[in-house]
Amino acid sequence: MTEKISFVLDASVKGVKDIVSTTTATERLTAALAEQRGEVQSLNGQLKGIKGFEAAELRAEKLSAQLAETKSTMTSLSAAIAESKQKTTQLRGEYNLTQNEIRGLNQEMQQASKEGAQALQVKLKEAQLRLEVLNTEIYQNKAQTNDLSVAYKRASGKLGKLTDRQEKQHNTLNKLKSSLQAAGVSTDKLGDEQNRLKQQADKATLALEKQNARLKEMQSIQGRIDSRKAKLGEIGSEATGLAAAAAPIVGSIWTAIKNETSFADVKKVVNMSDEQSTELKSWALKTSTTTPMSADNINAMLAAGGQSGIKDINELKSFVLDSAKMGVAFDMDAGQAGETLSIFKAALGVDQQGAMNVAGLANYLSNNSNAKAKDIAGVMAREGATAKTSGFKVNESTALSASLLSLGMGEERAATALKNISGRLTLGDAASGTQQKAMASIGILPQECKRMRQVL
Numbered sequence: 001m002t003e004k005i006s007f008v009l010d011a012s013v014k015g016v017k018d019i020v021s022t023t024t025a026t027e028r029l030t031a032a033l034a035e036q037r038g039e040v041q042s043l044n045g046q047l048k049g050i051k052g053f054e055a056a057e058l059r060a061e062k063l064s065a066q067l068a069e070t071k072s073t074m075t076s077l078s079a080a081i082a083e084s085k086q087k088t089t090q091l092r093g094e095y096n097l098t099q100n101e102i103r104g105l106n107q108e109m110q111q112a113s114k115e116g117a118q119a120l121q122v123k124l125k126e127a128q129l130r131l132e133v134l135n136t137e138i139y140q141n142k143a144q145t146n147d148l149s150v151a152y153k154r155a156s157g158k159l160g161k162l163t164d165r166q167e168k169q170h171n172t173l174n175k176l177k178s179s180l181q182a183a184g185v186s187t188d189k190l191g192d193e194q195n196r197l198k199q200q201a202d203k204a205t206l207a208l209e210k211q212n213a214r215l216k217e218m219q220s221i222q223g224r225i226d227s228r229k230a231k232l233g234e235i236g237s238e239a240t241g242l243a244a245a246a247a248p249i250v251g252s253i254w255t256a257i258k259n260e261t262s263f264a265d266v267k268k269v270v271n272m273s274d275e276q277s278t279e280l281k282s283w284a285l286k287t288s289t290t291t292p293m294s295a296d297n298i299n300a301m302l303a304a305g306g307q308s309g310i311k312d313i314n315e316l317k318s319f320v321l322d323s324a325k326m327g328v329a330f331d332m333d334a335g336q337a338g339e340t341l342s343i344f345k346a347a348l349g350v351d352q353q354g355a356m357n358v359a360g361l362a363n364y365l366s367n368n369s370n371a372k373a374k375d376i377a378g379v380m381a382r383e384g385a386t387a388k389t390s391g392f393k394v395n396e397s398t399a400l401s402a403s404l405l406s407l408g409m410g411e412e413r414a415a416t417a418l419k420n421i422s423g424r425l426t427l428g429d430a431a432s433g434t435q436q437k438a439m440a441s442i443g444i445l446p447q448e449c450k451r452m453r454q455v456l
Contacts, residue, residue, distance in 0.1 A: 041331055046180070047198065052370045053176045060173060063166045070159045077152040084145040088138060095134045102127045172370070172408060259285065262299035269306035276313055283317060291324045293334055301338050308342040310352075318352055326359050330374045340377050347385035348394055358384075361398050371405035375414070379405065382415035383422070390422035397422075425449050 105124045109117050263281050272280065284302065288295040298320055305319040323338035330337060344355035358380060359373075366373035379401040387397035397418065404414040424435065431439070431446040439446055 041328070045331065048367065049176065049180055051367065053173070053180060055368070055370055056169065056173050056176055060166070060169045063162060063169055067159070067162050067166060070155055070162060074152060074155045074159065077148055077155060081145060081148045081152060084141055084148060088141045088145065091134055091138045091141060095131065095138060098127055098131045098134060102131065168408065176370075259295050259299070262296045265303040266299055266306060269303055270313075270316065271311065272313065280313060280316075287317075287320070291321070292328070293320075293324055297334065301334060304335070304338050304342070308345070315352060322352065322356050322359075326356070329363050330359070330377060332374055340381055343381040344377075344384070347381065348388055350394070354394075358394060358398060361395060362402070365399060365402035369402050369406045371402040375405050375411045376402050378411040379415045379418060382411075383419045386419050387422045390426045392422060 102124065105120055105127060109120045109124070112120055259281070263277075263284070266280070267277060270280075280302070284298040285295050287293075287298055291298075293301070301320045301323055302316050305316045308319075310316050310319055319338065319341070320334075323334045323341060326332075326337035326341065327334040332340075341352070341355045341359065344350060344358050345352065348354070348358065350358070359377060362376040362380065363373045365371060365376060376398065380398055384394070384397055384401075387400070388394065392400070400421070401414060401418055404417050405411070409417060424431070426449075427435065428447050428449075436446050439449065
C-alpha cells in the first residue's frame, strides 16, 4: 500500500511539474506573440512611412508647379505694368502738346479778323475735344496700371508664401527620408522597398496567426490533465484520488484568483444576473485566446466600458473587441483605445458604431496623408466637441484635424488650431475689423458664415 501511495504521489508531482511547464510555455508563447505583433506593427509603420514620403513628394511637386506658375504670372504682370506706364507717358506728352496748341490758337484769335477768328474757333474746339479724350485715356490707363500693380503685389505675396511652404516641405521630406533610411528603407527605389516590406508584413502576419493557433492548442492542457486524473483514479486508492485532484488545482489556482479579482471590478459597475456574470467571465477567458489581450486586460476593459455608461452585455463585448482592433490599427494599447472611444461617444454624442466610424475615418485619413491616426484621434478627443458646437460635421472636423497635422503641427497645436478656426467662423458681428477684412478678402461675410454654420 505504501508503494502504491508513493507511486501515486510521484505521478502527482510529475503532473504538477507538467502544469508549471505548460504555464511557462504559455507565458513564453504570449511573449512571442507580443514580439510578433510588434514586428507587424513596425513593418506596417514603415509601409505607412513610405506612403507618407510619396505623398510629401507629390505635394512638393505641386508646390514647385505653383511656384513656376506664380513666377510666370509675375513676369507677365511686370511687362504689362511697364507697357502701361510707357503708354501713360506717351499720352501725357500728347496732352501737353494739345494744351500748347490751344494756348497758341487763343492768342491768334485775339489778333485775327472776324473771318479768320471763325476758322480758328473750329480748330480750337477740335483741340479742346482732343484734350478731353486724352485726359480720359490718361485716367483709364492710370487705373489699369494700379490694378496691375495690385495684382503684382498679390502675386508677390503668394510667391513668398509658396516659397516658405516649399522650404517647410523640403524639410519634411528630409526628415521622412532620414527616418526611412534609419529604418533601412532606400528612398531611391520606393516601389521595390514597398513590395519587400509588404511581403515581410504578410509573412509576419501569417506567423502571428500560427502563434495564435499554437496558443489555442495550449488551452487543451486541461483536457490532458483530466485524462491523467482518470488514469490515476483506476488505482483505486483514496490517496491517489486526492493527489490527482491536487494536480490541476496547483496549476490553475493563481490564474483563477487573478481572474476572479479583476472580474470583481466588472461586477461593481455592471448590473447583471449570476448567469450573465458567469457567461461574461467565460467569454473574457475565451476571447483572451483569440486577441492580444489577457483575460485580466479584457476584464479591465469591461469595467471601463461599464464606467462609461454601457449597460448592455453585448455592447460591452463590442466595446472590448472594437478597442482591441483600434489599438492595433492606431499603434496604441487597447485600454487607451477604449478610453478614446469613450471620449468620442461622450464628446461627439455618437453611439459605439459612430465612435468606430470616427476611428475608421481617422485611420483612412492617416493612410492618405502625413498625419498619424493616433494624433488625429487625439485632436478629435480634445476639440472635436468644440468643432461640432461650431457647426462642423464630424467628418469635416476629422478631415480638418488631419490637414492641420499634415502641416507639421503636433497634436496639441493642431487641437488649438481646430478650436480657434471653429470659433472664428462663428463670431459674426463680434469679429474684429481685421478678422472681417481677412474673411472678406476670400469672399466670406462673417455674419453669413455664422448663419450657415448654425444651420449645419
